[in-house]
Every structure is written in C-alpha cells, then in structure tokens.
Amino acid sequence: MKRRDLLKFFGMGIVFGLFSPYLFSSTEKKTEKRYVMALELKTCWSLKDCRVCVDACHELHNVPDIGDEKEKIMWIWVRPFGEVFKNEFPDLKAKGLASLPVVLLCNHCANPPCVKVCPTRSTWKRKDGIVMMDYHRCIGCRYCMAACPYGARSFNWKEAKNYLRKINPDFPLRTIGVVEKCNFCEERLATGLLPRCVEVCPVSALKFGDLLDDKSSVSDLLRERVGIVRKPHLGTNPSVFYIL
Ligand code: SF4
Ligand code: SF4
Numbered sequence: 001m002k003r004r005d006l007l008k009f010f011g012m013g014i015v016f017g018l019f020s021p022y023l024f025s026s027t028e029k030k031t032e033k034r035y036v037m038a039l040e041l042k043t044c045w046s047l048k049d050c051r052v053c054v055d056a057c058h059e060l061h062n063v064p065d066i067g068d069e070k071e072k073i074m075w076i077w078v079r080p081f082g083e084v085f086k087n088e089f090p091d092l093k094a095k096g097l098a099s100l101p102v103v104l105l106c107n108h109c110a111n112p113p114c115v116k117v118c119p120t121r122s123t124w125k126r127k128d129g130i131v132m133m134d135y136h137r138c139i140g141c142r143y144c145m146a147a148c149p150y151g152a153r154s155f156n157w158k159e160a161k162n163y164l165r166k167i168n169p170d171f172p173l174r175t176i177g178v179v180e181k182c183n184f185c186e187e188r189l190a191t192g193l194l195p196r197c198v199e200v201c202p203v204s205a206l207k208f209g210d211l212l213d214d215k216s217s218v219s220d221l222l223r224e225r226v227g228i229v230r231k232p233h234l235g236t237n238p239s240v241f242y243i244l
Contacts, residue, residue, distance in 0.1 A: 028111045033128040034211040035184055036239040038218050038227055043205040045100050053103060053197035060196045062173050064163030073154040075182040076105040076197060106152040106182040107238030114144035129239055130184045140177040149234055153181045
C-alpha cells in the first residue's frame with residue numbers, strides 16, 4: 001500500500017513514526033551496512049496457516065520444540081496483527097485485520113536496548129547491523145530478555161537435544177542457561193546465501209538486503225511502499241519492516 005492510501009485506509013490519526021524507513025537517529029551508532037527484512041503482509045496472508053518459514057528456521061538452527069509456553073524457544077514466530085499493532089492501529093476489528101497472522105523475529109534494532117545491558121558483551125551489534133550472540137560468553141543473567149521490548153529472546157531452561165526431532169550437525173546446539181535468538185542467518189550470509197526464511201517462503205513474501213545500498217531491492221521496496229515497524233515510539237529503530 002502506498003503512503004497516501006494507507007493514511008486513507010486507517011485515517012489521518014495514526015502515528016507518523018510508523019512510516020519508516022528512517023536510517024539512523026542522531027544518537028545511534030552508524031553501521032557500514034544495515035541488513036533489514038521486509039515482510040509483505042498481504043502476500044503472506046495469501047497462504048492460510050502457512051508456517052513454512054518458522055519450521056525451516058527452527059529446523060536449520062536446532063531450535064527445540066519445548067511445548068511449554070513459559071519455556072519455549074522462538075527465533076521466529078507468529079502472532080495476530082491485532083496484538084502486534086494494537087497501539088499503532090486502533091479499530092483493527094473493523095478493518096478485518098485483527099486476527100491475521102504476523103511473522104515476528106528479532107528486529108536487529110539499530111538502537112538495541114538488549115546490547116546496552118549485557119554485562120559480558122555476549123550480545124553486540126555488528127558492522128552490518130546484525131545483533132549477534134556469543135553463547136560461550138553468555139552467563140544467563142537474562143538482562144537482555146528484560147530489556148528487549150519485543151520478546152525476541154528465549155532462555156534455555158532445558159537440554160535442547162531432548163526436544164529436537166532431528167539435529168542439524170552444522171549448527172551448534174545451545175546449552176542450558178544461555179539466551180538465544182534469531183541471527184538473521186549470519187552463517188548463510190557469510191556464504192552468499194539469503195536467510196532461510198526468505199529462501200523458503202512459497203510466495204516470496206519476505207525480502208532481505210542492505211538498506212544503505214540504494215540499489216538493493218529491499219531499498220527500492222521500502223522507498224515505494226510503506227514499511228511499518230513494531231513499537232516505533234520506543235526509539236529502538238527496528239530493522240524488520242511490515243509492508244501493508
Ligand atoms: S528485537 Fe530485542 S533482541 Fe532483537 S535487537 Fe531489538 S531489543 Fe535486541
Ligand atoms: S543473558 Fe547472556 S546475553 Fe543476555 S545480558 Fe546476560 S550475559 Fe548478556
């Protein structure tokens with residue numbers, strides 16, 4: 001949806017901060033690249049109950065299926081639009097959007113609160129914008145989980161291998177007592193591949209690239225269409241955009 005059409009659809013009262021992409025705020029440390037993800041919601045919604053990206057990511061990264069809501073591990077997950085954007089878009093019921101699914105993951109924020117609170121520097125922002133984890137340095141204090149306003153981090157309460165149907169020997173298992181989250185498939189990017197979720201989406205709803213590269217397809221897309229982000233008022237400057 002173009003900016004003008006979106007304003008018409010939701011009314012003029014919606015928060016203008018939703019209209020990203022803004023690249024960096026004045027307080028943010030600039031990076032050499034800014035990898036971002038853009039999800040075309042209508043395209044995603046064209047497939048009912050699709051979870052291909054979630055399953056493929058979790059299988060690749062040995063994310064265990066714990067079952068218990070309080071202890072589950074999530075790198076990528078799905079919540080209803082009405083819950084994800086309830087503050088930004090009032091009156092979603094009337095628009096028929098409230099129950100539609102939104103794929104969520106770590107936002108690899110340009111201004112990540114999780115990084116600021118980590119006492120062991122186990123989590124940090126790379127020069128390409130990816131917010132990384134070093135599982136060997138993590139002491140499991142969970143400050144980062146408390147600081148992340150998006151619920152994007154999970155704590156390992158249990159032995160992952162007991163909850164995996166199949167183990168991918170090419171990706172490390174995490175131990176009990178450490179925090180984990182999406183890594184934008186940095187291991188695949190290093191070999192020239194796209195993130196697994198982007199690769200497997202049957203309708204190509206997910207796009208990925210460097211927002212600082214004017215010629216990237218993701219830059220084009222976000223110039224042309226409106227990308228909204230989660231909780232823009234917090235100033236975290238997410239790198240995952242949702243296109244209506
Ligand atoms: S979404 Fe959460 S975990 Fe990811 S970078 Fe932002 S604050 Fe950190
Ligand atoms: S749980 Fe690990 S990554 Fe998170 S703040 Fe503590 S040491 Fe850092």
